[in-house]
Amino acid sequence: MTNKYSSSDNCPFLLEPAGKDYLWGGTRLKTEFGKQIDINPLAETWECSTHKDGLSVVASGKFKGRTLQAILRENPDFMGKHANNNGELPILIKFIDAFKNLSVQVHPNDKYAKEYENGQLGKSEMWYVLDAAPDAELIYGFYHDITKEQLKKSLDEGTVEKYLQKVKIHKNDTFFIEAGTVHAICKGALIAEIQENSNLTYRLFDYNRTDKNGKKRELHIDKALNVVNLKGSANPRQPMRTLKYRQGVATELISRCKYFQVWRYIINTECTRQLVNFESSENTFNVLLCIEGCGIIFLNNGETLNFFKGDCIFVPANASEIKIHGKGQLLVVGC
Incomplete structure (x- = not known):
């Protein structure tokens, strides 16, 4: 497309x-x-x-x-x-x-x-x-x-x-x-x-x-x-992470601190007509980093944007609603 x-x-x-x-x-x-x-x-x-x-x-x-x-x-x-x-x-x-x-x-x-x-x-x-x-x-x-x-x-x-x-x-x-x-x-x-x-x-x-x-x-x-922090560090263990599923997408929060939040989106809409609604952070920009696969972003005014593995997409805080179609993974960063 x-x-x-x-x-x-x-x-x-x-x-x-x-x-x-x-x-x-x-x-x-x-x-x-x-x-x-x-x-x-x-x-x-x-x-x-x-x-x-x-x-x-x-x-x-x-x-x-x-x-x-x-x-x-x-x-x-x-x-x-x-x-x-x-x-x-x-x-x-x-x-x-x-x-x-x-x-x-x-x-x-x-x-x-x-x-x-x-x-x-x-x-x-x-x-x-x-x-x-x-x-x-x-x-x-x-x-x-x-x-x-x-x-x-x-x-x-x-x-x-x-x-x-x-x-x-x-x-x-x-x-x-x-x-x-x-x-x-x-x-x-x-x-x-x-x-x-x-x-x-x-x-x-x-x-x-x-x-x-x-x-x-x-x-x-x-x-x-x-x-430098001179104290001994505990062996860093992987945090408990929970995937939440809905049609076409699974999401998980992978990091949150006072500076940023990072989610992983696993998208697969190849076998469904249901596009994925992107839920942006409140009153802030978001950044989408494609780490696997590819897809298409649909805006509610009919515009589209293709993305592929390695692409980075800036989503303005006042962007119109977007939907995503594709198969791959995104890191979604907000702050």
Whole structure:
């Protein structure tokens, strides 16, 4: 079906991401998620972003070719209760392809970032595991309490890994990484990340790697030591999740915190004429991230929008009612 667009301003629209070529990335975002970005490796795609370090661009409809940030500044009602943010979304959504281990790192909280990083937001984040190699794992906190002096010494001596808690991961797992938690995504993981709108990362350890120019990447040990939670972390267990079924769709809440909520929609309307009603969050925008399959969005004015695996769709807060037909899975993010 061909996409059709009218002059309506508040229709959902596709986004085109910014890409990042960090040294640990791979090729799966290109080969499996259809990302046509001419950089190699393609480590991350910033799917829905108003952050200056990687702006998303509108890829369909009336606003095609312009940055999401610019459109939201001109149309603050698209953001609902966040309309006074001058076009800055409170969240940032990414795909991450970890072909190699990411650095061991920590993020500051809002209070520290505001005071010491020129008023920026801190960074709490949630990971949804799209796929994982049989031996894939992540680093989540410390096995037991550690002092700042012990941590500093282990970083100086290159022995910090013995303190880091490693957790096996599997497809469909979810993890919430609160600011201050030492962490790392390890090789073999494909992740969807929903986070605060921040790019503040303090690297503690980077396996003594060098970049394409032969230089070691910068570490931020002093800042990291100021914000890291030194308490031992409980082994993160998967939360109880309940699928709710209705004709053509099953839904589940997979993460909720003060910054965002994330649902998973499993859609299958191939054998029914009943389209799925999309129930948006109250008085706020929503973001739809297609993680499997494909489908069509129908608006009540007769417009349609096709989406495929890897696509990201912004739904304005004042959008008209939409219905969905297809077979696949969506992460639905609101805040």
